[in-house]
Amino acid sequence: MGECALWGGRIFGLVAPGYAMAKVAAAHIVGDKSERFIGADMSTKLKLMGVDVASIGDAHGNTPGSQSYAYNDDVSQVYKRLVVSDDGKKLLGAVLVGDAEAYGGLLQMMLNSIDLPENPEALILPVLDGEAVPGLGVDSLPDSAVICSCYEVTKGQLQAAVEGGATDMAMIKAETQASTGCGGCAALTKQVVDAELANLGYEVKTDICEHFAYSRKELADIIRVTKIKTFDELLDSHGTGHGCEICKPTAGSILASYWNEYVLKDEHIALQDTNDIYLGNMQKDGTYSVVPRVAGGEITPEKLIVLGEVAKEFDLYTKVTGGQRIDLFGAQLHELPLIWKKLVDAGFETGHAYGKSVRTVKSCVGSTWCRYGVDDSVGLAIEIEDRYKGLRSPHKLKFAVSGCTRECAEAQSKDVGIIATENGWNLYVCGNGGMRPRHTDLLAKDLDKETLIKYIDRFLMFYVRTADRLQRTSVWLENLEGGLTYLKQVVIEDSLGLADELEAEMASNIGNYQCEWKTTIESPEKLKRFSHFINSDQPDSSLAYVVERDQRRPARPEERNDNQIETVELVD
Amino acid sequence: MNWTTVCKQEDLTSGTGLCALHNYEQVAIFYCGRTESLYAISNYDPIGNAYVLSRGLMGSVGEEPVMISPLYKQRYNLETGVCLDDEETKIKTYDVRIENGEVQLAA
Incomplete structure (x- = not known):
């Protein structure tokens, strides 16, 4: 993104002035000479090397007689400054470093000359528990207030879009382009949209689908x-x-x-x-992957050899997973029971990799071997994985246990993370890797094992009870009213009086555990479904593979059409 | 019309599909016990490019009986084969019936 022209000897270097110039230039090209570029507001919010920074209006206090408020927190690396008019009534500018949450509100206050509150310093001071957040309600903004400065979208335009049927952020973005530039106005845009939805009497629908009018x-x-x-x-x-x-x-x-x-x-x-119905993870060609449970990532050489032998016998593409297990790909429907019979006979259980359920408890090697380990992370990981294995939940659940603060198991990126301390175990919750990474929050520290397990029981069953479908714990916590403080009250202080109930629900679930693959291979009636055809023993003849790095993989379309390439003979 | 038996009625599980080999074609047969309805469509998923449709979920959209592709979740009308999420896509349907406890496809 560059500028169209050097205007007044200045370089703006921002998106919004660039767009404004482009608009004027385009108008002139098509013959409309009435449009003029008259400068632009230099307010902006950015992330510089991972740090939120924002600058609004007269950030440097160049206005004669202006006064300023400043807040500096070296510990958290936050600096905020307000520049106000000589009479102290209007906001002229601001600087935010390290925490730019207040950007949207302050910008509107400056652009619309809204009167400052009696104690303007509250606008930049940290909010302590129980205090009302100062700021401005979107209702106080005039309709002409520019909410998105990149695309010059006003509050009035957003309201019109909502009235016109754009009732969620995706539709608002498509309709108005608001918050599709730098994205700095996303929170404020959402507030305006939500307020307008409420004004119009919209009820936010939480029905899961047309068949049930319930969340x-x-x-x-x-x-x-x-x-x-x-x-x-x-x-x-x-x-x-x-x-x-x-x-x-x-x-x-x-x-x-x-x-x-x-x-x-x-x-x-x-x-x-798709996956649960055949107890395997369907791959792009309709074959399945097989993932036996390897609790805590601990496996004997004998069992590792069994996995290798089974993979070899059925020519399964083999890969080590991020959860410290072995994934075997390319099993056809009729092969699944044959593979699982061998695995179950060798002492393996299903790994529930196909379920929205407890997956793995990853661990570092812990105090047993490690020179730095404080406690037995592998032992605890195995115990926890055995306790919660197969628990079906709103979405998948991943755990990890680290034996010391070096955190080699990366527990702070899991739904449930446990780290050994000199005084017991620290329990972290609601982390996530994946699409939108989130580090965990510390729920409780220095716990003995009994209390630790009690808290995890309560935490998991509270999540099962209240989460939305396919909502990971990270997003669940972010949407939980009262947030971490509330979660601590429920899990630790038992503020809802639910602790016994939640623990009993977990105990009942654990009591009914079974290895689904063991049950299946022992049921001749269920095994009938594990065949590609009901009326023939033939496999699916459309499957084709090529060898790459000494293993087979599905042939790509262009490889299938080219008869020159020799595809792999399938094991029957 | 000539009918070929592909399996027994007792092989059907309500709310699920199964796949039959019929005249060198793969046919997905679905059974809904709630309405006692039987449907037969091609087993080939033209969007996912794999023979997997018999392994999809069944359901309804308004009054239309549908199945949902197990690969990328497109919905197909079980009676017409029309894809509800991409009207240009339509899959083959077959005549199917239960006769004397046997599930039969039209030749």
Whole structure:
């Protein structure tokens, strides 16, 4: 993004003035000479080397007679400064470093000459527990207030878009372009949109789909309180139609969280999505990957050899996962029971890699071997993985245990992270890697093992009870009213009086655990489904593979059409 | 019309599909126990490019009975084969019936 011209000997170096110049230039090219560039507001919010910085209006206090307020926190690396008019009534400018949350509100205050509150310093001082956040309600802004300065979108335009049917941020962005430039106005735009939705009497709909007029949380309450055991019962008593890809897996997950019955039972099988229904992870060509549980990432050489032998026998592409397990790819439907028979006989269990459920508890080697280890992280990881294995939940759950503060297991990026200290275990929650990484928050520290497990029980069942469908713990916490403070009250102080109930629900779930693959290979009736055709023993003839780095992988379309390339003979 | 038996009625599980090899074609057969309806469509997912449709979920959109591709979740009308998420995409449908406890496809 560059400038169209050197205007008044100045270089702006910002998106908004650039767009404004481009607009004028384009008008002149098509013959409209009435448009003029008359300078631009230099306010901006950026991230510089990972630090939020923002500058508004007269940030340097160049206005004669202006006064300023400043707040400096060396510890948290935050600096904020307000520049106000000589009479102290109007905001002229501001500088924010390290924390630019207040940018949107302050910018509007400056642009619209809104009167400062009686104690302007409150606008930049940290907010302490219980204090109201100072700032300005979007209602106080005039309709002409420019909310998005990159695309010059006003409050009035946003309101018109909402009235015109743009009722969520995606539609607002498409309709008005607001917050599609630098994104600095996203929070404020959302506030304006939400306020307008409320003004128009919109109710924010939380129905999970057309078949149930309930949120996931409400469905979980219904199933738990009325002890509904099947989807058909739920549909007959609370729904309409025949269900869909949203409500069926959601109900299947809730039923499994509370009653933990075999997921392929006749009354549950139709609820299971792509992966659960064949207890494997479907790959792009319709074959499956196989992931046995390797609790804590600890495995004997004998068992490792079994995995290697099975992979060799069925010619499975083999890869080590991020959760300290081994993933075997390319198994066809009819091969799954044969593979699992060998694995179960060798002492393996299903790893639930196909489920929205507890996956792995990763661990470092801990005090047993490590020169720095403070406690036995592997032992605790195995114990925890055995306790919660297979727990079905609103989304997948990943754990880790580190034996000291060096944190080699990366526990602070997991849904549940545990780190050994000199005085016990620290419990961290609601972290995430993936699409939007989030570090965990410390829930409680220096716990003995009994208390640690009690807290994890409560935490997990509270998440199961209240989260939205496919909502990871990180996003759940961010949306939980009262946030971490509230979560601590519920889990540690038992503020809702639910602790016993949550622990009992977990105990019941654990009591009903079974290895789904063991149950399946022992059921001749269930095994009938593990065949590509109901009326033939032939495999799917469309599968084709090529060898790459000494293993097979699915052939790409261009490789399939080229008869010159020899594809791999499949093991039958 | 000539009918070919591909499996037994007892092989059907309500709310799920299965795949039959029929005249060298892969056919996905779906059974809804709630309405006692039987449907047959091609097993080939034209968007995911794999023979997997028999392994998808069943459901309804308004009054339309649908199945959902297990790969990328497009919905297909089980009666017409039309993709609800991409109207240009339509998959083949087959005549199917239950006769004397046997599931049959039209030749």
